[in-house]
Amino acid sequence: MNADKIPDIIIGRLPVYLRALQRMADKGMRTTSSQELGEHVGISAAQIRKDISQFGEFGKQGTGYSISYLIDKLREILKVNRMWDVVVVGAGELGHALSRYQGFVNRGFRVVMVFDNDPSKIGTKIGEFIVEDSANMVDRICNANIKIAMLTVPASSAQFTTDKLIQAGIKAILNYAPVSLNVPTNVRVQYIDPVSHLQRMTYYL
Amino acid sequence: MNADKIPDIIIGRLPVYLRALQRMADKGMRTTSSQELGEHVGISAAQIRKDISQFGEFGKQGTGYSISYLIDKLREILKVNRMWDVVVVGAGELGHALSRYQGFVNRGFRVVMVFDNDPSKIGTKIGEFIVEDSANMVDRICNANIKIAMLTVPASSAQFTTDKLIQAGIKAILNYAPVSLNVPTNVRVQYIDPVSHLQRMTYYL
Numbered sequence: 001m002n003a004d005k006i007p008d009i010i011i012g013r014l015p016v017y018l019r020a021l022q023r024m025a026d027k028g029m030r031t032t033s034s035q036e037l038g039e040h041v042g043i044s045a046a047q048i049r050k051d052i053s054q055f056g057e058f059g060k061q062g063t064g065y066s067i068s069y070l071i072d073k074l075r076e077i078l079k080v081n082r083m084w085d086v087v088v089v090g091a092g093e094l095g096h097a098l099s100r101y102q103g104f105v106n107r108g109f110r111v112v113m114v115f116d117n118d119p120s121k122i123g124t125k126i127g128e129f130i131v132e133d134s135a136n137m138v139d140r141i142c143n144a145n146i147k148i149a150m151l152t153v154p155a156s157s158a159q160f161t162t163d164k165l166i167q168a169g170i171k172a173i174l175n176y177a178p179v180s181l182n183v184p185t186n187v188r189v190q191y192i193d194p195v196s197h198l199q200r201m202t203y204y205l
Numbered sequence: 206m207n208a209d210k211i212p213d214i215i216i217g218r219l220p221v222y223l224r225a226l227q228r229m230a231d232k233g234m235r236t237t238s239s240q241e242l243g244e245h246v247g248i249s250a251a252q253i254r255k256d257i258s259q260f261g262e263f264g265k266q267g268t269g270y271s272i273s274y275l276i277d278k279l280r281e282i283l284k285v286n287r288m289w290d291v292v293v294v295g296a297g298e299l300g301h302a303l304s305r306y307q308g309f310v311n312r313g314f315r316v317v318m319v320f321d322n323d324p325s326k327i328g329t330k331i332g333e334f335i336v337e338d339s340a341n342m343v344d345r346i347c348n349a350n351i352k353i354a355m356l357t358v359p360a361s362s363a364q365f366t367t368d369k370l371i372q373a374g375i376k377a378i379l380n381y382a383p384v385s386l387n388v389p390t391n392v393r394v395q396y397i398d399p400v401s402h403l404q405r406m407t408y409y410l
Protein backbone atom coordinates (compact mmCIF):
# COMPACT_ATOMS: atom_id res chain seq x y z
CA MET A 1 0.00 0.00 0.00
CA ASN A 2 1.35 3.38 -0.99
CA ALA A 3 -0.22 6.30 0.87
CA ASP A 4 0.38 8.71 -2.01
CA LYS A 5 -1.47 6.54 -4.48
CA ILE A 6 -4.83 6.35 -2.67
CA PRO A 7 -7.10 9.19 -3.83
CA ASP A 8 -8.01 11.65 -1.07
CA ILE A 9 -11.70 11.18 -1.85
CA ILE A 10 -11.37 7.57 -0.64
CA ILE A 11 -9.48 8.65 2.48
CA GLY A 12 -12.34 11.06 3.12
CA ARG A 13 -14.87 8.22 3.19
CA LEU A 14 -12.94 6.07 5.68
CA PRO A 15 -13.88 8.20 8.74
CA VAL A 16 -17.52 7.89 7.69
CA TYR A 17 -17.23 4.09 7.57
CA LEU A 18 -15.39 4.12 10.89
CA ARG A 19 -18.09 6.21 12.57
CA ALA A 20 -20.85 3.89 11.31
CA LEU A 21 -18.94 0.76 12.36
CA GLN A 22 -18.33 2.22 15.81
CA ARG A 23 -22.07 2.79 16.15
CA MET A 24 -22.76 -0.80 15.10
CA ALA A 25 -20.25 -2.04 17.68
CA ASP A 26 -21.89 0.15 20.35
CA LYS A 27 -25.18 -1.60 19.56
CA GLY A 28 -23.52 -4.98 20.14
CA MET A 29 -23.24 -6.03 16.50
CA ARG A 30 -20.28 -8.23 15.55
CA THR A 31 -20.34 -8.58 11.78
CA THR A 32 -21.65 -6.56 8.89
CA SER A 33 -21.76 -6.58 5.09
CA SER A 34 -20.86 -3.88 2.59
CA GLN A 35 -24.59 -3.85 1.80
CA GLU A 36 -25.60 -3.11 5.40
CA LEU A 37 -22.79 -0.61 5.97
CA GLY A 38 -23.79 1.07 2.71
CA GLU A 39 -27.34 1.56 3.93
CA HIS A 40 -26.03 3.25 7.09
CA VAL A 41 -23.78 5.70 5.27
CA GLY A 42 -25.62 6.20 1.99
CA ILE A 43 -22.82 4.84 -0.20
CA SER A 44 -23.15 1.86 -2.56
CA ALA A 45 -21.94 -1.56 -1.42
CA ALA A 46 -19.72 -1.81 -4.50
CA GLN A 47 -18.05 1.50 -3.68
CA ILE A 48 -17.43 0.43 -0.08
CA ARG A 49 -15.89 -2.88 -1.15
CA LYS A 50 -13.69 -1.06 -3.66
CA ASP A 51 -12.58 1.57 -1.12
CA ILE A 52 -11.73 -0.95 1.59
CA SER A 53 -9.97 -3.35 -0.79
CA GLN A 54 -7.42 -0.59 -1.50
CA PHE A 55 -5.88 -1.42 1.85
CA GLY A 56 -6.00 -5.23 1.79
CA GLU A 57 -8.41 -8.12 2.24
CA PHE A 58 -10.54 -7.37 5.30
CA GLY A 59 -13.71 -9.33 4.59
CA LYS A 60 -14.72 -12.76 3.37
CA GLN A 61 -17.11 -13.46 0.52
CA GLY A 62 -20.35 -14.60 2.13
CA THR A 63 -19.50 -13.92 5.78
CA GLY A 64 -18.84 -10.19 5.48
CA TYR A 65 -16.67 -8.08 7.76
CA SER A 66 -15.80 -8.54 11.41
CA ILE A 67 -16.78 -5.15 12.82
CA SER A 68 -14.09 -4.97 15.50
CA TYR A 69 -11.38 -6.10 13.07
CA LEU A 70 -12.43 -3.54 10.47
CA ILE A 71 -12.56 -0.81 13.15
CA ASP A 72 -9.01 -1.69 14.22
CA LYS A 73 -7.78 -1.64 10.64
CA LEU A 74 -9.44 1.68 9.80
CA ARG A 75 -8.08 3.25 13.00
CA GLU A 76 -4.64 2.00 12.03
CA ILE A 77 -4.92 3.31 8.45
CA LEU A 78 -6.19 6.71 9.64
CA LYS A 79 -3.57 6.74 12.45
CA VAL A 80 -6.16 7.27 15.15
CA ASN A 81 -5.10 4.14 17.05
CA ARG A 82 -3.24 6.69 19.19
CA MET A 83 -4.19 10.00 20.84
CA TRP A 84 -3.48 13.27 19.00
CA ASP A 85 -3.12 16.54 20.89
CA VAL A 86 -5.05 19.43 19.36
CA VAL A 87 -5.07 23.18 20.01
CA VAL A 88 -8.10 25.44 19.66
CA VAL A 89 -7.37 28.97 18.43
CA GLY A 90 -10.20 31.41 19.08
CA ALA A 91 -12.09 31.24 22.37
CA GLY A 92 -15.46 32.50 21.12
CA GLU A 93 -18.65 30.46 21.44
CA LEU A 94 -17.54 27.95 18.84
CA GLY A 95 -14.11 27.65 20.48
CA HIS A 96 -15.87 27.08 23.80
CA ALA A 97 -18.07 24.38 22.29
CA LEU A 98 -15.10 22.59 20.71
CA SER A 99 -12.96 22.82 23.85
CA ARG A 100 -15.66 21.07 25.85
CA TYR A 101 -16.86 18.66 23.16
CA GLN A 102 -17.00 15.15 24.59
CA GLY A 103 -16.84 13.42 21.22
CA PHE A 104 -13.11 13.81 20.53
CA VAL A 105 -11.43 11.59 23.10
CA ASN A 106 -12.86 8.23 22.11
CA ARG A 107 -12.06 8.93 18.45
CA GLY A 108 -8.37 9.79 18.72
CA PHE A 109 -8.16 13.46 19.70
CA ARG A 110 -7.88 15.60 22.81
CA VAL A 111 -7.85 19.36 23.11
CA VAL A 112 -4.84 20.42 25.20
CA MET A 113 -4.62 24.20 24.77
CA VAL A 114 -6.94 27.10 23.91
CA PHE A 115 -5.65 30.46 22.65
CA ASP A 116 -7.13 33.89 22.07
CA ASN A 117 -5.72 37.40 21.58
CA ASP A 118 -8.57 39.19 23.39
CA PRO A 119 -7.35 40.45 26.82
CA SER A 120 -10.88 39.98 28.21
CA LYS A 121 -10.69 36.26 27.37
CA ILE A 122 -7.06 35.47 28.22
CA GLY A 123 -6.88 33.88 31.66
CA THR A 124 -10.56 32.91 31.77
CA LYS A 125 -11.55 29.29 32.23
CA ILE A 126 -13.24 26.99 29.70
CA GLY A 127 -13.96 23.76 31.52
CA GLU A 128 -10.51 22.62 32.66
CA PHE A 129 -8.59 24.99 30.37
CA ILE A 130 -7.24 28.47 30.99
CA VAL A 131 -7.41 30.53 27.79
CA GLU A 132 -3.83 31.42 26.88
CA ASP A 133 -2.48 34.51 25.15
CA SER A 134 -1.97 33.81 21.45
CA ALA A 135 1.18 35.92 21.64
CA ASN A 136 2.78 32.83 23.21
CA MET A 137 1.15 30.41 20.78
CA VAL A 138 4.11 29.65 18.51
CA ASP A 139 6.42 28.74 21.39
CA ARG A 140 3.81 26.78 23.31
CA ILE A 141 2.76 24.67 20.31
CA CYS A 142 6.32 24.18 19.14
CA ASN A 143 7.55 23.04 22.56
CA ALA A 144 4.64 20.64 22.98
CA ASN A 145 5.20 19.29 19.44
CA ILE A 146 1.51 19.62 18.54
CA LYS A 147 0.60 19.04 14.89
CA ILE A 148 -3.16 19.73 14.74
CA ALA A 149 -5.13 22.96 15.23
CA MET A 150 -8.79 23.95 15.08
CA LEU A 151 -9.21 27.52 13.91
CA THR A 152 -12.26 29.47 15.12
CA VAL A 153 -10.98 33.03 14.77
CA PRO A 154 -12.79 35.69 12.69
CA ALA A 155 -12.31 35.46 8.91
CA SER A 156 -10.28 38.67 8.95
CA SER A 157 -7.52 37.19 11.11
CA ALA A 158 -7.62 33.60 9.83
CA GLN A 159 -4.68 33.85 7.40
CA PHE A 160 -2.45 35.70 9.88
CA THR A 161 -3.19 33.09 12.55
CA THR A 162 -2.61 30.28 10.06
CA ASP A 163 0.84 31.65 9.20
CA LYS A 164 1.70 31.60 12.93
CA LEU A 165 0.41 28.04 13.30
CA ILE A 166 2.56 26.87 10.40
CA GLN A 167 5.55 28.60 11.95
CA ALA A 168 4.78 26.61 15.12
CA GLY A 169 4.92 23.33 13.21
CA ILE A 170 1.19 22.67 12.79
CA LYS A 171 0.55 20.29 9.85
CA ALA A 172 -3.25 19.92 9.91
CA ILE A 173 -5.81 22.71 10.34
CA LEU A 174 -9.54 22.34 10.77
CA ASN A 175 -10.76 25.75 9.63
CA TYR A 176 -14.14 27.11 10.80
CA ALA A 177 -13.49 30.58 9.39
CA PRO A 178 -15.37 30.98 6.09
CA VAL A 179 -12.24 31.78 4.05
CA SER A 180 -9.81 29.73 1.99
CA LEU A 181 -6.36 29.54 3.58
CA ASN A 182 -3.04 29.63 1.76
CA VAL A 183 -0.77 26.94 3.17
CA PRO A 184 2.36 25.12 1.96
CA THR A 185 1.82 21.73 0.30
CA ASN A 186 2.96 19.84 3.40
CA VAL A 187 0.12 21.32 5.48
CA ARG A 188 -3.45 19.98 5.22
CA VAL A 189 -6.58 22.09 5.66
CA GLN A 190 -10.15 20.88 6.07
CA TYR A 191 -13.03 23.37 5.99
CA ILE A 192 -16.17 23.35 8.08
CA ASP A 193 -18.63 25.76 6.51
CA PRO A 194 -22.27 25.23 7.48
CA VAL A 195 -23.51 27.43 4.62
CA SER A 196 -21.94 25.20 1.96
CA HIS A 197 -23.79 22.24 3.47
CA LEU A 198 -27.06 24.17 3.56
CA GLN A 199 -26.63 25.29 -0.05
CA ARG A 200 -26.03 21.70 -1.11
CA MET A 201 -29.49 20.87 0.25
CA THR A 202 -31.48 23.87 -1.00
CA TYR A 203 -30.70 22.71 -4.54
CA TYR A 204 -33.18 19.88 -3.92
CA LEU A 205 -35.90 21.93 -2.19
CA MET B 206 -31.32 20.56 -17.30
CA ASN B 207 -32.81 17.83 -15.17
CA ALA B 208 -32.12 18.20 -11.45
CA ASP B 209 -32.35 14.47 -10.86
CA LYS B 210 -29.69 13.69 -13.40
CA ILE B 211 -26.88 15.80 -11.94
CA PRO B 212 -24.80 13.73 -9.49
CA ASP B 213 -24.94 14.99 -5.91
CA ILE B 214 -21.12 15.09 -5.79
CA ILE B 215 -21.24 17.88 -8.42
CA ILE B 216 -23.96 19.75 -6.51
CA GLY B 217 -21.70 19.51 -3.47
CA ARG B 218 -18.89 21.34 -5.27
CA LEU B 219 -21.05 24.27 -6.44
CA PRO B 220 -21.20 25.97 -2.99
CA VAL B 221 -17.40 25.75 -2.87
CA TYR B 222 -17.13 27.49 -6.24
CA LEU B 223 -19.70 30.06 -5.15
CA ARG B 224 -17.80 30.85 -1.93
CA ALA B 225 -14.53 31.32 -3.84
CA LEU B 226 -16.18 33.48 -6.51
CA GLN B 227 -17.80 35.63 -3.83
CA ARG B 228 -14.37 36.19 -2.28
CA MET B 229 -12.96 37.16 -5.68
CA ALA B 230 -15.83 39.62 -6.16
CA ASP B 231 -15.20 41.05 -2.68
CA LYS B 232 -11.61 41.73 -3.76
CA GLY B 233 -12.89 43.66 -6.78
CA MET B 234 -12.11 41.01 -9.40
CA ARG B 235 -14.42 40.88 -12.42
CA THR B 236 -13.40 37.85 -14.46
CA THR B 237 -11.71 34.55 -13.70
CA SER B 238 -10.70 31.34 -15.44
CA SER B 239 -11.34 27.72 -14.48
CA GLN B 240 -7.56 27.56 -13.93
CA GLU B 241 -7.56 30.41 -11.42
CA LEU B 242 -10.75 29.27 -9.69
CA GLY B 243 -9.24 25.78 -9.48
CA GLU B 244 -6.19 27.10 -7.67
CA HIS B 245 -8.45 28.77 -5.09
CA VAL B 246 -10.51 25.68 -4.36
CA GLY B 247 -8.02 22.89 -4.98
CA ILE B 248 -9.99 21.27 -7.82
CA SER B 249 -8.68 20.79 -11.38
CA ALA B 250 -9.66 23.30 -14.07
CA ALA B 251 -11.00 20.45 -16.22
CA GLN B 252 -13.27 19.26 -13.41
CA ILE B 253 -14.58 22.79 -12.83
CA ARG B 254 -15.34 23.29 -16.53
CA LYS B 255 -17.09 19.92 -16.64
CA ASP B 256 -19.13 20.65 -13.48
CA ILE B 257 -20.25 24.08 -14.62
CA SER B 258 -21.05 22.97 -18.17
CA GLN B 259 -23.70 20.62 -16.75
CA PHE B 260 -25.88 23.68 -16.30
CA GLY B 261 -25.23 25.54 -19.55
CA GLU B 262 -22.62 27.71 -21.26
CA PHE B 263 -21.42 30.27 -18.72
CA GLY B 264 -17.93 31.10 -19.96
CA LYS B 265 -16.18 31.92 -23.22
CA GLN B 266 -13.10 30.18 -24.56
CA GLY B 267 -10.23 32.59 -24.01
CA THR B 268 -12.01 35.26 -21.97
CA GLY B 269 -13.10 33.04 -19.07
CA TYR B 270 -16.02 33.62 -16.74
CA SER B 271 -17.67 36.85 -15.68
CA ILE B 272 -17.55 36.50 -11.88
CA SER B 273 -20.80 38.34 -11.14
CA TYR B 274 -22.66 36.41 -13.86
CA LEU B 275 -21.38 33.06 -12.61
CA ILE B 276 -22.28 34.02 -9.01
CA ASP B 277 -25.82 34.86 -10.14
CA LYS B 278 -26.13 31.59 -12.03
CA LEU B 279 -24.81 29.47 -9.16
CA ARG B 280 -27.10 31.22 -6.69
CA GLU B 281 -29.99 30.52 -9.02
CA ILE B 282 -29.04 26.85 -9.46
CA LEU B 283 -28.58 26.36 -5.71
CA LYS B 284 -31.77 28.36 -5.03
CA VAL B 285 -30.01 30.81 -2.71
CA ASN B 286 -31.06 33.83 -4.79
CA ARG B 287 -33.73 34.13 -2.08
CA MET B 288 -33.68 34.01 1.73
CA TRP B 289 -34.37 30.70 3.54
CA ASP B 290 -35.64 30.65 7.11
CA VAL B 291 -33.81 28.19 9.35
CA VAL B 292 -34.48 26.88 12.87
CA VAL B 293 -31.80 25.90 15.38
CA VAL B 294 -32.71 22.99 17.66
CA GLY B 295 -30.49 22.75 20.73
CA ALA B 296 -29.46 25.93 22.55
CA GLY B 297 -26.11 24.72 23.87
CA GLU B 298 -22.84 26.48 23.06
CA LEU B 299 -22.92 25.34 19.45
CA GLY B 300 -26.57 26.38 19.11
CA HIS B 301 -25.61 29.77 20.55
CA ALA B 302 -22.75 30.15 18.09
CA LEU B 303 -24.96 29.24 15.11
CA SER B 304 -27.81 31.51 16.22
CA ARG B 305 -25.47 34.47 16.29
CA TYR B 306 -23.32 33.55 13.29
CA GLN B 307 -23.04 36.54 10.95
CA GLY B 308 -22.12 34.48 7.90
CA PHE B 309 -25.58 33.16 7.01
CA VAL B 310 -27.50 36.22 5.87
CA ASN B 311 -25.43 37.24 2.89
CA ARG B 312 -25.40 33.64 1.64
CA GLY B 313 -29.12 32.91 1.60
CA PHE B 314 -30.09 31.91 5.15
CA ARG B 315 -31.39 33.47 8.33
CA VAL B 316 -32.04 31.85 11.68
CA VAL B 317 -35.58 32.66 12.81
CA MET B 318 -36.23 30.37 15.82
CA VAL B 319 -34.20 28.54 18.46
CA PHE B 320 -35.60 25.61 20.45
CA ASP B 321 -34.52 23.62 23.49
CA ASN B 322 -36.24 21.26 25.94
CA ASP B 323 -34.21 22.36 28.97
CA PRO B 324 -36.38 24.47 31.33
CA SER B 325 -33.27 26.41 32.40
CA LYS B 326 -32.73 27.50 28.79
CA ILE B 327 -36.32 28.10 27.64
CA GLY B 328 -37.11 31.82 27.77
CA THR B 329 -33.48 32.93 27.89
CA LYS B 330 -32.13 35.26 25.23
CA ILE B 331 -29.57 34.50 22.51
CA GLY B 332 -28.87 37.75 20.75
CA GLU B 333 -32.29 38.80 19.46
CA PHE B 334 -33.91 35.38 19.99
CA ILE B 335 -35.84 33.98 22.93
CA VAL B 336 -35.18 30.23 23.28
CA GLU B 337 -38.52 28.48 22.77
CA ASP B 338 -39.82 25.27 24.31
CA SER B 339 -39.30 22.38 21.89
CA ALA B 340 -42.67 21.03 23.02
CA ASN B 341 -44.16 23.68 20.69
CA MET B 342 -41.66 23.03 17.91
CA VAL B 343 -43.83 21.04 15.51
CA ASP B 344 -46.63 23.62 15.48
CA ARG B 345 -44.32 26.60 15.31
CA ILE B 346 -42.29 25.25 12.38
CA CYS B 347 -45.34 23.97 10.56
CA ASN B 348 -47.20 27.29 10.85
CA ALA B 349 -44.18 29.26 9.69
CA ASN B 350 -43.64 26.83 6.79
CA ILE B 351 -39.93 26.43 7.54
CA LYS B 352 -38.08 23.73 5.60
CA ILE B 353 -34.54 23.81 7.04
CA ALA B 354 -33.23 22.92 10.51
CA MET B 355 -29.82 22.83 12.17
CA LEU B 356 -29.62 20.12 14.81
CA THR B 357 -27.27 20.63 17.77
CA VAL B 358 -28.93 18.38 20.36
CA PRO B 359 -27.04 15.55 22.12
CA ALA B 360 -26.55 12.36 20.09
CA SER B 361 -28.95 10.50 22.36
CA SER B 362 -31.94 12.67 21.40
CA ALA B 363 -31.01 13.37 17.78
CA GLN B 364 -33.28 10.74 16.16
CA PHE B 365 -36.27 11.62 18.34
CA THR B 366 -35.86 15.30 17.51
CA THR B 367 -35.41 14.49 13.82
CA ASP B 368 -38.70 12.57 13.76
CA LYS B 369 -40.43 15.65 15.21
CA LEU B 370 -38.79 17.93 12.65
CA ILE B 371 -39.96 15.71 9.80
CA GLN B 372 -43.46 15.75 11.27
CA ALA B 373 -43.22 19.55 11.18
CA GLY B 374 -42.42 19.53 7.47
CA ILE B 375 -38.65 20.04 7.62
CA LYS B 376 -36.98 18.82 4.40
CA ALA B 377 -33.31 19.61 5.03
CA ILE B 378 -31.35 18.96 8.23
CA LEU B 379 -27.82 20.06 9.01
CA ASN B 380 -26.85 17.58 11.71
CA TYR B 381 -24.11 18.39 14.24
CA ALA B 382 -24.86 15.36 16.41
CA PRO B 383 -22.30 12.62 15.71
CA VAL B 384 -24.91 10.02 14.69
CA SER B 385 -26.46 8.92 11.42
CA LEU B 386 -30.14 9.87 11.14
CA ASN B 387 -32.88 7.78 9.58
CA VAL B 388 -35.03 9.98 7.36
CA PRO B 389 -37.47 9.39 4.49
CA THR B 390 -36.06 9.74 0.97
CA ASN B 391 -37.66 13.17 0.50
CA VAL B 392 -35.64 14.62 3.39
CA ARG B 393 -31.97 15.58 2.99
CA VAL B 394 -29.37 15.38 5.76
CA GLN B 395 -25.88 16.85 5.78
CA TYR B 396 -23.45 15.98 8.57
CA ILE B 397 -20.96 18.23 10.27
CA ASP B 398 -18.58 16.06 12.24
CA PRO B 399 -15.24 17.67 13.13
CA VAL B 400 -13.69 14.31 14.02
CA SER B 401 -14.22 12.92 10.51
CA HIS B 402 -12.38 15.93 9.12
CA LEU B 403 -9.55 15.52 11.62
CA GLN B 404 -9.25 11.81 10.83
CA ARG B 405 -9.04 12.59 7.13
CA MET B 406 -5.94 14.67 7.88
CA THR B 407 -4.16 12.38 10.36
CA TYR B 408 -3.90 9.82 7.56
CA TYR B 409 -1.26 12.09 6.02
CA LEU B 410 0.64 12.94 9.23
